[in-house]
Amino acid sequence: MRNLLIAVFVILTILSTAHAQRFSVSGYLKDATSGEALIGANVMADSTATGTTANHYGFYSLSLSKGYHLLKFSYIGYTSQRIALVVSRDTSLNIMLEPGVNMKGIEVKADAVNTSTQSSRMGTVELRLSQIKKLPSLLGEADLLKAVQLLPGVQSGNEGTSGFYVRGGGPDQNLILLDGVPVYNANHLFGFFSVFNNDAINHVELVKGGFPARYGGRLSSVLDISMKEGNMKKLKITGTLGLIASKLTIEGPIIKDKTSFIVSGRRTYIDYLAQPLMQMESRNYSSETGYYFSDINAKVNHIFSTKDRIFLSVYSGNDKFYEIQDTRDYLYEGEIYKESGQSKLGWGNLTSALRWTHQYNGKLFGNATLTYSDYKFYVKQDLLNFEINDTGVIQSQYNLDYYSGIRDYSAKYDLDFIPHPDHYLKSGISLTRHIFKPGASVTSSKTGTDPTTEEKAGTENIPVNEVTYYAEDDFRLTDKLKINGGMHFSGFLLKEKSYFSAEPRISARYLLTPALSLKASYSYMSQYVHLLTNSNIGLPTDLWVPATASVPPMKSSQVSLGLSLDLPRDFQFTFETYYKTMKNVIEYKEGASFMSSYTNWESKVESGKGWGYGAEFFLQKKTGDLTGWLGYTWAHSDRKFPFINDGKTFPYKFDRRHDISFVLNYQIDPHWDVSLTWVYGTGTAITMPTVEYLVINDLNWIFPVQSYDERNSYRTAPYHRLDIGFNNVKDKKWGQRTWSFGLYNAYNRKNPFYYQIVQDNTGKKALQRTALFPIIPSVSYTFRIGK
């Protein structure tokens, strides 16, 4: 590892020296009204036709020759700026871009430094929050992950849930990063909502293939989400009142242009709405039952100097079911009993990151990060019972505590080095201490004066160290050929065994014309964590477990080929094909259940292979009054295990041959906009019983049972759905308000949720399809205090 570091820095030094006659122009690109970093904003030097993009902190650096240059700074949705500059020494230049006013006739667009056509990367899609917020959504809760599901190459899971499956991969193969910290369970309410509060998010990028070396740890995708930093200029309060949840965000400067904060909270009120129903049910005694989920995002950052900045970000989200039962009396066999108790079931994530960014000089930018994350699932039950009889009062109590989860402590250091316009190097190292808690329960009981009995079950905590190092360079070989190449190294150090992996990554683009490029990529990935799941929808009972000596890490290789084309009127078209192989993917063995899966889980799973291949078409328009995209995916995804399905290859559960997504937003006038999404997907693969026969049990009873055919051999009906939404925006003296109206499943399609064999009204056996969500209207009110 040390040799590698030395080698990389020798190369960096050589590159830097070779171009010593150049000068750097560097600085930060920010929103002029809030001071937020404009991640991915473009910088173009007209004189040299070269450019760069701002990194996650808005930092950019261009190396230019001595002399006159005209620089153009641009970002989608912002008014571009041109600055003439005579470069004679290293220059620092911070740029504030004004958000563009999207009125009819005014196009606000970015220049093409890093458009898909110009970029060397593949399989990468950037989602704009402003667009996500306008999309119609279930119960009016605009959801980031549901917007991700609308992208080609991404399959949605079950109806209404926010789980996603990328290029034939499983739900555990997506690395979801919030400010660089992995989020292990991104779902609220069994997946109907994701944990991400759009009001606190600045930037979202999904990587499906052609992974740069900086990413690792999952096979199929990286969803990189950056939280807002907080308004550096003025206090701003935004809030939304929705049908089942409301949220409030406060952001502003603590010291203007130096220190800012943002706090955003969200809570559902399902428990309050359900209260009348609960009271009806429990009218005989006093009790309280409820469910809610809540989120808090908070971030504070301080600029120490032009070169140093520190960030502290925290996310905490919880789902909680609870039942509190006050004392109730009942009579049983002549004895009087008094009983009280409480039960809780919950899960939640806590992520936090402390980050220090330092600009060493105009070419070198570093950031050091300490992160902590904790995902937990728990069940708690306390019961207290009094038996009153002739002999007196006997008290008994029972307590149950079940806990599972995963806790990570991580330290990492990343460097961006831009020695020349033709090179953008990144390198970094990280050390993570995982503590897997695959499930443990403690039950205790005590009756009368007897001593307390305590029983422990489950698995001990499993501590594991993971270390990674990467180096990558995004370099231009010729005017036409640009390559992003690198290596990602990782080690997973278990007590009984250590795994190491060297993962080459490369992606390249070749410009056939200035508007058309040909692309290719290869990625080798390793994943050291597995998700034990029967549901595949992100239930809290799913367990994260480490690779072990007998269950090795998952590996994948993916090759992609494609092209990208810039079309007139700001349309952009991309086409990508991919072929992905996966090994050591796990499944429960035939007949194995997720119940008690925390005990000896290794014996209940089987390792096998997986394949995914397909083609994706993506036509999008990001600017103007009419924005949106049309995506089409043709895909195959299969699995093969030695002892599942008689060793024969079978389709993956979310194998879906054709997928179409159509997303449209139209700004009718400055006050009204309309959005619609339409999705169509051919059926997914499920396993159905096909045969019924008689069996005898050991009591000699004869009864019928059903037998299942080959795994996932039946296809469900196609899924399609139209959602429509309207937003009405009006400026007020105090700020701005928005009314949002939506219709989910506008033509009331009964999409398949599950199938079963039933008897119909005439008594005949029939195949019944049950749908989940009918047409659902929604309304929400959003306010923003402060201009």
Next chain:
Amino acid sequence: MRITYLLSFVMLFIAGCSEYESIEDFPIAKPTLVANSLFQADSAFKVHVSRSLSVLDNAEILPITDARVVIFKDGLPVDTINQADESQYYVSGLLPDKVISIA
């Protein structure tokens, strides 16, 4: 448990609506013979024979009472029963040599 009621409320929005699907594409399994027997060391062989049906077949699964049941030992037939008794079992006079329990 009242959590069930709460979930019911949550699922208010999940006003699960069902409809019957065309069974045109549903795999229709051909009937096959199914023989069931429990071996007990101190009991004679008792075999129950029936025919499997497609899960969508509306007919009742009935035992087959006029099958020919042949019992083999070391690959050689040792007994043949041609008719089920009143309890719909084919009963042989033979006892198993040894019964091995498989958990």
